[in-house]
Amino acid sequence: MEGEGSPPRRVLLKLSGEALMGGRTHGVDPELAGRIAAEIAEAVRAGVALALVVGGGNLFRGADLAARGMDRVVADHVGMLATVMNALVLRELIAAEGVPAEAYSAIPMGAVCETYSPRAARAALARGAVALLAGGTGNPFFTTDTAAALRAAELGAGLMLKATKVDGVYSADPARDPQARRYERLGYDEVLARGLGVMDLSAVVLCRDHGIRVRVFNVFEPGELVRAARGEAVGTLVDEGEER
Numbered sequence: 598m599e600g601e602g603s604p605p606r607r608v609l610l611k612l613s614g615e616a617l618m619g620g621r622t623h624g625v626d627p628e629l630a631g632r633i634a635a636e637i638a639e640a641v642r643a644g645v646a647l648a649l650v651v652g653g654g655n656l657f658r659g660a661d662l663a664a665r666g667m668d669r670v671v672a673d674h675v676g677m678l679a680t681v682m683n684a685l686v687l688r689e690l691i692a693a694e695g696v697p698a699e700a701y702s703a704i705p706m707g708a709v710c711e712t713y714s715p716r717a718a719r720a721a722l723a724r725g726a727v728a729l730l731a732g733g734t735g736n737p738f739f740t741t742d743t744a745a746a747l748r749a750a751e752l753g754a755g756l757m758l759k760a761t762k763v764d765g766v767y768s769a770d771p772a773r774d775p776q777a778r779r780y781e782r783l784g785y786d787e788v789l790a791r792g793l794g795v796m797d798l799s800a801v802v803l804c805r806d807h808g809i810r811v812r813v814f815n816v817f818e819p820g821e822l823v824r825a826a827r828g829e830a831v832g833t834l835v836d837e838g839e840e841r
Contacts, residue, residue: 607646607722608775609754609809610637611745614655614683616760616816623655625686631776633816634690641696647826648718648728650745651687653679660780667747673737677704679739685710697726703735703744708774715751722752742796746774746803758825759796760816765833766795779828795835804835811835 612633618697619626641647659676663669682701699721701713710731711717718728733744748758769777785805788795795801795813804811814825814832824831
């Protein structure tokens, strides 16, 4: 367990849209999404106050279409709308597990979900609900990594979980380099200096400046999400310490 062994008071989970696809090429894999929702519910029942920032890459990738000529601002806005769709799906799946969940969008759309504010999200966490934070930052040119770091800072989360398809941060792509080394712990400044690709650099700086630890773990491994949310040492920890 991290710290003195008690679960983190507040945790923010950053979940990419691609993590919801499973083996599909697009969309949502109901079985995988259901399992992730069940693990989120289990973590909440274990005493973790959990907020979630979800991406939309399984439905729409604004950067890809911007590269093909679409106006970048429009493309990013469509991508933000895709994150709202994912948040609504997860809200219903989490609620089906018996844990209350509320979806908030940085882009106002009152007929669909509440508009995000730190106060509203904090209130949801205080009453034991999962706060699903969609719409990115509400502005183009910012990734969901940066949105997640920003929301973690706003909500006072001491730990940010970065759900990935690998079991931590490696010195190289483990799928291409069999000699790639997995790190158990890294310092923020080392991540920045070495360009390890944990998150966008702006997100790493935000976490560093606000003292938010980052735990990178494999969301496709059953049970890892719950363990990470409870503060167990899975994957790679990024904080002010040195690599070990």
